[in-house]
Amino acid sequence: MRALYGSVCGSFGMLLFAQADITTGSIRTTSVETSSIDMTAIDSVDECRATQICIDRYLWSLYDRTRKIDTIRVPEQIKVSVKRKGKTKIVTKTITKIVDEDFTWKDPKAAERAGMSPEDYVIGGMDPTFRVTLYHALRALDDAGLMPGITCAFRDDYRQTIASGLKAQSDRSYHGGSFRGGYGHGLAADIVSVKGETRAERLASSAQL
């Protein structure tokens, strides 16, 4: 499992993804402490199936409780006066503004387009084995009082085209681009902490998480 900062859905989000080995059903994980995660359940495929509904419900609750706000860069054209050879001229200059973007509407819109409920779309689109890994990681963080939340999980090519900021090509996203296998094969989720009353407090909690 790898953690990357500055991901697409939360400017201070953490991107979790694992690569599942389809032939063995095992998960290769790297560079994240897994000592607090119970790996036995992940290895047991039967147990995964029995608990999948509970896992999906838990993951959805973490998605549902998380505000989807991102900080994006927007180019804006402004007019400025400059003096050239003693004459004042008005020229147009492009500046970059940092603004907050509420992207709550994006997943429901993509789900509707795919003819699914938001839960089936966002959570159900992730690889089942990855969902189990994610569940254990988030449960451990929750138990540690870090209050994790999910801002983004499965995304199809369409959803990727309406994503803002630093992002993968539409079909190449590990969130579930068609090049990666599409629906049911999403191997990424963007994680933040929902702990704190203000956005600044939540950003600090997310850094801690």
Ligand SMILES: [Zn+2]
């Ligand atoms: Zn992401």
